[in-house]
Amino acid sequence: MTEETTEPGGRAQLKCDWCGWPFTPPKATGRMPRYCRRSCRQRAYEARQTQEAVAAAVLRRTKGQPPVRSAVPAGAELEGAESLPLF
Numbered sequence: 001m002t003e004e005t006t007e008p009g010g011r012a013q014l015k016c017d018w019c020g021w022p023f024t025p026p027k028a029t030g031r032m033p034r035y036c037r038r039s040c041r042q043r044a045y046e047a048r049q050t051q052e053a054v055a056a057a058v059l060r061r062t063k064g065q066p067p068v069r070s071a072v073p074a075g076a077e078l079e080g081a082e083s084l085p086l087f
């Protein structure tokens with residue numbers, strides 16, 4: 001009887017790695033999901049990708065290689081664009 005109810009704290013209750021929301025996995029067996037919903041998983045995935053990209057860029061710079069062009073801060077680009085004459 002208690003097996004069928006999906007009460008919080010009953011069986012395996014997980015906490016979302018992204019938003020921290022407690023949730024019950026749809027299946028008791030198999031791989032345990034880390035996020036309560038797809039959007040959370042997507043956000044966490046994107047954040048990880050960004051972190052890896054930044055880490056890779058830092059690693060490149062510490063290795064002594066020339067910095068990537070896209071590493072120029074947005075403010076510098078804006079300043080340059082503002083000084084250009086308008087048509």
Ligand SMILES: [Zn+2]
Nearest residue numbers: 016019036040
């Ligand atoms: Zn979540």
